[in-house]
Amino acid sequence: MAKIIIHQENIKNPEELVDVCPFNAIEYTNEYLSINAACKMCKICVKKYPDVFEYVEEEQPQVDKSAWRGIAVYADHVEGDIHPVTFELLGKAREMAAKIGHPIYCLMMGDHISDKAEELRHYGADKIFVYDKPELKDFRIEPYTAVFEDFINKVRPSIVLVGGTTVGRSLAPRTAARFRTGLTADCTILDVQDNTDLDQIRPAFGGNIMAHIHTPNHRPQFATVRYKIFDAPERTENPSGELVIEDIPSQRLKSRIRVLEVRKKDKVQSIEDAEVIVVAGKGVKKEADLSMIRELADRLGGMMATTRPLIEAGWTDPRTQIGLSGRTVKPKLIITCGVSGSVQFVAGMNNSENIIAINTDPKATIFDIAHYAIIGDIYEVIPALLKNLPAPEGQTHKGDPS
């Protein structure tokens, strides 16, 4: 087992030692230093004061990594229409599979989808496993997990990639837990080591920090990735790869859930599809001032989006939120107005083609990733900019979908 041992005899100034922990997990009581349950095992204390804190790890039985081969991608779809995040993941899988010489697998489940699965043959999967059963018509967690489990037991992939969609974020953790293995949600960078360990990088602790995560002794290694984080590969003209039709006994697809109805929602324009986005951040002082941001978005033929504080204040529709807890976007142009640039926000827009940031604070972290860092007050720049832009063409409103 791994733990941090404290060498009490080497303690010189306990207050300093208590302060080193960002999670307040080090306590000093009755002249005794101890670590409490708040410890995140970040090992900062070990790095800073190696004579006092020692990290010890005992040998554990090792998983046989060679018994797990292949990179599997879950094909997310709505009634057979494959979600584009699936292609993005297949592209990443291909990149990684080339490094370690593993095959690429794809898993698709649903009802009457076998012909739709053909499309996956244009994106480089070696084998596409299809489970086509009436019980899988609508998403219900138990039958979907049962199929995923069956697939993993048959194929034994080393890595499983799932899109961070509504279904993916419910299905991936449930399946990972069934295999008692690790899952890293919302990875923004993925790579693979020669020993097949998956490098999973994501923003962590809700703050301005990235964490590099490994699953060193468990297989398969699960990761979810949001839509628009990776690039989709070109669709190949000629299909390749093999379609494998699988079956699973119906009694294994029993469920305590009954789907009574599936209602189509009104189609709203989504910020993920916008080519131009203007973002309102905390620098917008009151709700009424959103109109100037919205007008700028309208004049540029784009959409307005927002950050978490504004959603929490209830000013805008949650569907317009950019960031890890909102949507990921990759527009041609994004203008952030009074946005400070937390990691969780940046993770949702960092791949945009042109990033223009307006903020009064020259130290704002948004400027670390902006192509054009405009140090100025949005209350001065935007009204003046609106005057400098050509008059609006017609009055089509393309603002937020509220």
Place this chain on the structure above:
Amino acid sequence: MNILVCIKQVPGTTEVDLDEKTGVLKRDGIDSKMNPYDLYAIETALKIRETQGGKIKVLSMGPPQAAQVIREAYMMGVDEGALLTDPKFAGADVLATAYTLSQGIRKMGDFDLLLCGKMTTDGDTAQVGPEIAEFLQIPHVSNVRKILSMDEKAITVEMDMPETVEIQEVLFPCLITVEKDIYTPRLPSFKLKLKTQTKEIPHITLQDLEDQDIYHYGLNGSPTQVLKIFPPPKKEVSEVWTGTGEELARRLAEKLKELKFIRE
């Protein structure tokens, strides 16, 4: 109707920074609060109790000071609470956290409905709820935006999907994670605060749990390990502009023309 709500204490601020020289996390202030998404889960439980009767319990996991969020739940009207706390739980990832909570839930007695918030604001993963349901071998529904009806056997909910709304009827016992805005959370009541300020918050430690294998908890029970933490890569800032609002606006308009986002 017995309802159990899982809640978490999160940092009051998301302004965490990394000192690039020392590699040390800087956390300004030590303010903590209840994960805002959990307030919706508690409110959902309170609303259900109003019509169905029964009891609401809350369970949290964390250091002893996390008891504060249970106190807050008492002030909102929750009947009972407990805190899973033990240094052996430290360093838990999603799997170990969900497993520890599932073990704690078994200690809390029988329940019909388990409620979780949609996600936490410090982890942002939204994965613990589904994993708890797996460990308890009960069905779960995520992203519930509305409760349509319920009786003693089942609950009918609206699950929010990107393009559709799926109406699911789920048999008890089950777990649901609720969306923000399912109901408006009530504020803690002063009257309840006075009434509950001495109400105890029992601790549940490893030795109270059914499974006491330390390899299932904390860092040892966590398949994922943080190799390192680092500040996000900086992009080469191509240009930094300063000047008056007027000057900046003019320059920006020129740039937008140059990039062909506005016509000449």
